[in-house]
Amino acid sequence: xxxxxxxxxxxxxxxxxxxxxxxxxxxxxxxxxxxxxxxxxxxxxxxxxxxxxxxxxxxxxxxxxxxxxxxxxxxxxxxxxxxxxxxxxxxxxxxxxxxxxxxxxxxxxxxxxxxxxxxxxxxxxxxxxxxxxxxxxxxxxxxxxxxxxxxxxxxxxxxxxxxxxxxxxxxxxxxxxxxxxxxxxxxxxxxxxxxxxxxxxxxxxxxxxxxxxxxxxxxxxxxxxxxxxxxxxxxxxxxxxxxxxxxxxxxxxxxxxxxxxxxxxxxxxxxxxxxxxxxxxxxxxxxxxxxxxxxxxxxxxxxxxxxxxxxxxxxxxxxxxxxxxxxxxxxxxxxxxxxxxxxxxxxxxxxxxxxxxxxxxxxxxxxxxxxxxxxxxxxxxxxxxxxxxxxxxxxxxxxxxxxxxxxxxxxxxxxxxxxxxxxxxxxxxxxxxxxxxxxxxxxxxxxxxxxxxxxxxxxxxxxxxxxxxxxxxxxxxxxxxxxxxxxxxxxxxxxxxxxxxxxxxxxxxxxxxxxxxxxxxxxxxxxxxxxxxxxxxxxxxxxxxxxxxxxxxxxxxxxxxxxxxxxxxxxxxxxxxxxxxxxxxxxxxxxxxxxxxxxxxxxxxxxxxxxxxxxxxxxxxxx
Amino acid sequence: xxxxxxxxxxxxxxxxxxxxxxxxxxxxxxxxxxxxxxxxxxxxxxxxxxxxxxxxxxxxxxxxxxxxxxxxxxxxxxxxxxxxxxxxxxxxxxxxxxxxxxxxxxxxxxxxxxxxxxxxxxxxxxxxxxxxxxxxxxxxxxxxxxxxxxxxxxxxxxxxxxxxxxxxxxxxxxxxxxxxxxxxxxxxxxxxxxxxxxxxxxxxxxxxxxxxxxxxxxxxxxxxxxxxxxxxxxxxxxxxxxxxxxxxxxxxxxxxxxxxxxxxxxxxxxxxxxxxxxxxxxxxxxxxxxx
Numbered sequence: 033x034x035x036x037x038x039x040x041x042x043x044x045x046x047x048x049x050x051x052x053x054x055x056x057x058x059x060x061x062x063x064x065x066x067x068x069x070x071x072x073x074x075x076x077x078x079x080x081x082x083x084x085x086x087x088x089x090x091x092x093x094x095x096x097x098x099x100x101x102x103x104x105x106x107x108x109x110x111x112x113x114x115x116x117x118x119x120x121x122x123x124x125x126x127x128x129x130x131x132x133x134x135x136x137x138x139x140x141x142x143x144x145x146x147x148x149x150x151x152x153x154x155x156x157x158x159x160x161x162x163x164x165x166x167x168x169x170x171x172x173x174x175x176x177x178x179x180x181x182x183x184x185x186x187x188x189x190x191x192x193x194x195x196x197x198x199x200x201x202x203x204x205x206x207x208x209x210x211x212x213x214x215x216x217x218x219x220x221x222x223x224x225x226x227x228x229x230x231x232x233x234x235x236x237x238x239x240x241x242x243x244x245x246x247x248x249x250x251x252x253x254x255x256x257x258x259x260x261x262x263x264x265x266x267x268x269x270x271x272x273x274x275x276x277x278x279x280x281x282x283x284x285x286x287x288x289x290x291x292x293x294x295x296x297x298x299x300x301x302x303x304x305x306x307x308x309x310x311x312x313x314x315x316x317x318x319x320x321x322x323x324x325x326x327x328x329x330x331x332x333x334x335x336x337x338x339x340x341x342x343x344x345x346x347x348x349x350x351x352x353x354x355x356x357x358x359x360x361x362x363x364x365x366x367x368x369x370x371x372x373x374x375x376x377x378x379x380x381x382x383x384x385x386x387x388x389x390x391x392x393x394x395x396x397x398x399x400x401x402x403x404x405x406x407x408x409x410x411x412x413x414x415x416x417x418x419x420x421x422x423x424x425x426x427x428x429x430x431x432x433x434x435x436x437x438x439x440x441x442x443x444x445x446x447x448x449x450x451x452x453x454x455x456x457x458x459x460x461x462x463x464x465x466x467x468x469x470x471x472x473x474x475x476x477x478x479x480x481x482x483x484x485x486x487x488x489x490x491x492x493x494x495x496x497x498x499x500x501x502x503x504x505x506x507x508x509x510x511x512x513x514x515x516x517x518x519x520x521x522x523x524x525x526x527x528x529x530x531x532x533x534x535x536x537x538x539x540x541x542x543x544x545x546x547x548x549x550x551x552x553x554x555x556x557x558x559x560x561x562x563x564x565x566x567x568x569x570x571x572x573x574x575x576x577x578x579x580x581x582x583x584x585x586x587x588x589x590x591x592x593x594x595x596x597x598x599x600x601x602x603x604x605x606x607x608x609x610x611x612x613x614x615x616x617x618x619x620x621x622x623x624x625x626x627x628x629x630x631x632x633x634x635x636x637x638x639x640x641x642x643x644x645x646x647x648x649x650x651x652x653x654x655x
Numbered sequence: 656x657x658x659x660x661x662x663x664x665x666x667x668x669x670x671x672x673x674x675x676x677x678x679x680x681x682x683x684x685x686x687x688x689x690x691x692x693x694x695x696x697x698x699x700x701x702x703x704x705x706x707x708x709x710x711x712x713x714x715x716x717x718x719x720x721x722x723x724x725x726x727x728x729x730x731x732x733x734x735x736x737x738x739x740x741x742x743x744x745x746x747x748x749x750x751x752x753x754x755x756x757x758x759x760x761x762x763x764x765x766x767x768x769x770x771x772x773x774x775x776x777x778x779x780x781x782x783x784x785x786x787x788x789x790x791x792x793x794x795x796x797x798x799x800x801x802x803x804x805x806x807x808x809x810x811x812x813x814x815x816x817x818x819x820x821x822x823x824x825x826x827x828x829x830x831x832x833x834x835x836x837x838x839x840x841x842x843x844x845x846x847x848x849x850x851x852x853x854x855x856x857x858x859x860x861x862x863x864x865x866x867x868x869x870x871x872x873x874x875x876x877x878x879x880x881x882x883x884x885x886x887x888x889x890x891x892x893x894x895x896x897x898x899x900x901x902x903x904x905x906x907x908x909x910x911x912x913x914x915x916x917x918x919x920x921x922x923x924x925x926x927x928x929x930x931x932x933x934x935x936x937x938x939x940x941x942x943x944x945x946x
Contacts, residue, residue: 064832064839075831075839075846099836157821159813161851162911164918168855171925178930186775186937191944215941217709218770231945241946277712285946299706300770 034139035060035084037070040146054140058086062124063097070145076125084143090116092131092141116141123148190215197232201249204233218298225301234297240285247291254618260289266315266323303633306626309333309601312611333600334609343543343588354538358545361591366584370521370535371420375577375587378402379568388429396428404571414552415623419539422446432515435459444515449533452516453506460502506530543588547614548624559596560606676794678750686751687758698765707768709776710942717766721759722935725783728756729928753794756787775941779934786927793920800917816907820850823900830892838878838890845871845897850907859919861912868904872897 039051060069063080072081078100087093095111096102103123104112114120119133128148134141160166193211197203205226212231220228227233234246248254257263270278278288295304313332320326329339345365348355359365378385381401389398389406398406407425409418420426423446434456435442445451508514510522510532521535557570565573572578574589598613599605616624623631673679694717703711709718731752738745763783771777811819824846831842848867857863875897879890 073828073832075828075834075843078836078839157817157850159817162813162907162914164855164858164915164922166851167853167858168922171922174922174926175929178926179933182778182930182933182937186778186934187940190775190941194944212945214773214775215945216772216774217776218772235945238944239946284943296705296710298710299708302705305705 034141035069036140036142038142038144040144060084062129070129070143072124072127072145074125074127074147077127081124082122084122086141087113089139090134092116092120094122185211186214191238194232194235194238197230199232199236204230206230216298219301220297221295221299222301222303224297242290242292244291247295257617262323263289266319266326268314268317268322304629306610306630307612307617309610309612312615316611331611333603334611335595335599335603335605338591340591341544341547341588343586344540344545345543345586346538346540349535352536354536356540361586361588365586367539367586369537369539369583371537371539371583372519372521373583374581375583375585376579376581378407379404379572379578385429392428403568404577405567410551415550416542417551419541426519430515430519444509449510449516450531452509453530453532456505456509457502460505503530506532546620548616548627549614550623550627557597673746675746675749676753678746683747683751683754687754690755691758691761694762694765703768706770707765708770709766709768711768714766714768717762721763721766722939724755724759724762725932725935728752728759729932732925732928753790756790759783760787775934775937779931779938782927782931782934786924786931789920789923789927793924796917796920800913811906813910816903816910817850819903820900820907823896823903827893827896827900830889830896833885833889834893838875841871841874841878842893842897844868845900848904850904851911855915855919858911858915861908863908866904868897868900872901 034054034056037053037055039053041049041051043049055069057069060083061080062068062070062072062077062082062084064072064074064077065079068080070084078097080097081100082094082096082102085093085095092114093111094102094104094114096109101108101110103109104114105120106123114122114131116131116134120131122129122131126147128144128146130144130146132142132144158166190210190212197210197212198206207229210229210231213229216228216231219225234242236243236246258266282288309332316328316330317332317337318330319328320330331338340360340362342358342360343365344356345359346354346367346369347357347359347365348368349370354368357365377383379402380386386401389402390400392398396406407420409425410416411418422430427446431441432444432446433441434444442455444455507530510516516522516532516534520537523533523535525531525533554574555570556564556566557573558564559573562573574593575587577587580587595605597605598607598609601608601610610626612624612626614624616626619625676684698707698713701713703713708714731748734748735745763780767776767780771780827842827846831839834842844867846867853863863869872894875890875894879887879894882890
């Protein structure tokens with residue numbers, strides 16, 4: 033029994049050097065120690081690392097010393113065996129001990145000893161490791177991963193989200209996250225913030241710019257400023273650059289005149305700025321030049337250039353139907369309301385009207401004379417006035433009473449001439465002379481009773497005369513000096529009848545259909561250089577009612593009257609008034625959006641005179 | 656020396672050589688500066704209501720120019736593979752790349768209208784800025800570091816530096832043979848120390864707190880104090896060798912650190928260019944998708 037050791041090493045040029053030795057023993061000590069049979073010159077090997085021993089003729093036993101480990105055929109262990117018919121490999125530190133399969137008929141065990149870490153060493157000291165690339169993932173993988181991640185997160189996911197998210201009114205205000213939100217370039221305007229999570233509320237179709245229909249889904253009460261074709265024609269001629277921009281926009285499917293052209297979004301939580309005067313003046317400054325058939329006058333600035341007011345005036349009647357026409361105040365229109373009412377008479381500080389006011393002061397709270405507010409009642413919002421109502425506004429003085437029964441006053445029914453005629457007739461019939469008591473003296477009348485005959489004759493005479501007196505009364509009521517005639521246009525009855533009728537009465541509720549005027553904001557008026565006026569004096573400062581004796585006088589103040597206080601943007605007027613103060617781009621009814629916005633945002637017009645309750649009564653006479 | 660990269664003269668006032676930064680008396684610097692000035696003036700003069708933004712006509716013009724510039728700048732990756740001379744030489748191209756790339760800071764920022772948010776648009780902007788700033792860093796380190804790089808190597812090549820460590824390892828191996836198992840385990844810590852061990856951060860910082868060689872040196876110095884005789888002589892020799900290895904390691908690692916600092920920017924500049932282009936595609940598609 034002997035071990036044949038073959039120590040294999042390599043020269044610098046890669047030549048194999050083999051040194052063989054033979055040990056006639058059946059036990060081999062392996063270690064770093066010079067006394068060992070197999071000396072392994074490496075610090076990773078213990079001084080005495082392991083022992084190889086022949087267990088039987090076919091089996092070699094290997095055992096590691098305590099505290100060390102060896103590897104047999106790739107398995108880390110403390111000890112093991114190698115079948116000599118097949119051979120095996122032992123690994124100790126960086127060394128490989130290859131036990132060859134025993135040749136037939138030989139007792140020798142051949143073991144090749146070789147350093148196995150040379151390749152690893154080479155790898156460890158590869159000069160390429162100086163470069164950063166040895167520890168970094170390649171630039172290409174980084175680029176690919178980034179590109180794919182970005183495209184998935186910011187392109188594929190949002191597009192999927194666009195197609196998969198629920199649509200409709202209910203979904204529009206949902207607060208759940210949708211991936212297409214990552215496309216939002218900025219916060220929406222304040223009023224639209226609730227739509228922040230729902231891009232599809234406005235962006236309905238892919239690659240189609242936001243349409244007005246999206247806006248109209250919610251904004252149902254606004255209308256186009258004008259017919260789109262006329263609007264387009266009215267635009268001032270664009271410069272070359274603007275035309276180019278327009279052409280580019282249209283090439284990309286953005287038609288002119290969309291809501292979003294002006295109402296831009298995603299620009300942060302901005303408030304809508306007041307519409308500048310120039311925005312209107314651009315088109316309306318010389319509208320006729322581009323729209324020759326327009327009925328609108330040119331306007332650039334309220335003081336600088338603005339047409340005279342053209343109120344809608346009741347100019348005529350077509351039967352019961354009032355006919356309205358817009359007439360410029362320069363043409364001094366007359367109003368055919370069919371009511372006779374001398375304003376001046378009613379506002380006189382002395383005379384019969386004032387006297388009556390004083391008489392009825394206790395009942396109706398009048399002052400020393402009539403005030404405007406005694407008859408004209410504001411609407412609830414204070415903007416306009418309620419229609420004049422005979423019973424509420426006139427009847428305090430203009431009584432239609434004709435009888436009193438047990439303290440209850442009977443009045444003629446206002447507004448119904450036929451009823452008036454019937455009531456007068458009935459009064460004369462029922463309330464005429466009383467039936468003589470002689471008629472009911474006894475059960476039977478005696479023939480030849482002179483008294484009775486006289487009474488019968490007188491009664492018959494009185495009865496016969498009643499019809500004539502009723503007709504007379506009816507005529508009187510409908511004729512000059514009569515209750516109806518004083519205020520109304522009476523239509524004379526057909527010949528031989530008493531069918532009087534009254535011309536209908538009407539007043540426009542709103543004279544300026546496209547302009548806004550708020551009476552409440554003008555309760556206190558102070559014209560430049562003038563005193564501070566309230567109550568009737570404030571009214572009269574614009575409406576010259578105290579100089580009007582004919583109800584056909586139209587007392588709408590003219591442009592000049594307003595211009596005393598109101599001027600265009602940048603003017604030195606007490607109240608700078610851009611177009612948007614009185615005119616709204618989209619709506620004709622109600623307060624212009626610009627005023628509403630100012631109110632909502634807590635701004636007041638700096639030039640509006642603040643109404644102080646305690647200082648208000650100074651100019652108004654005590655009641 | 657060929658391996659020195661850009662010669663120092665490139666960045667100084669060297670008359671003979673004209674660097675890509677100085678190309679034709681800073682031609683591209685002047686062009687880019689004028690371009691920036693022009694757009695700043697336009698931005699200041701044009702009143703975009705209610706506020707400047709990428710969706711205005713001005714924003715679209717700036718955005719289109721910016722996108723075109725980004726694509727062209729990225730083309731350097733292809734262009735650089737062919738070195739040519741003349742008016743459209745690689746040097747001219749690189750000079751334009753640097754200065755037009757810098758002008759993109761102005762163009763893209765004006766394009767945003769200073770509207771930023773957590774969205775794909777700002778992502779594209781941020782990635783672009785990352786690419787530009789990494790480029791600026793790249794120019795800076797290319798100007799400053801190569802000198803330090805060669806200084807740090809003490810006129811040695813990379814393989815020479817490694818070989819020095821290899822030789823020391825062999826000597827340590829030899830010298831440690833008489834040591835006890837316990838001591839040799841300590842010395843093994845030095846032999847097992849990978850000069851290039853550690854990841855990117857370690858390379859960039861140049862700090863190796865758990866260095867096996869340092870640990871072995873510290874322990875063996877301690878052992879030296881308490882040993883005597885033959886063993887002391889062996890340990891003393893080991894300590895000397897470990898000290899020399901420490902210096903050799905320091906040299907390698909210093910060089911590795913400089914290389915890392917020099918090369919790291921490309922790992923941002925190049926992949927982030929593609930990331931930026933991807934974000935740019937998402938940005939442009941999203942704008943037209945939600946037109």
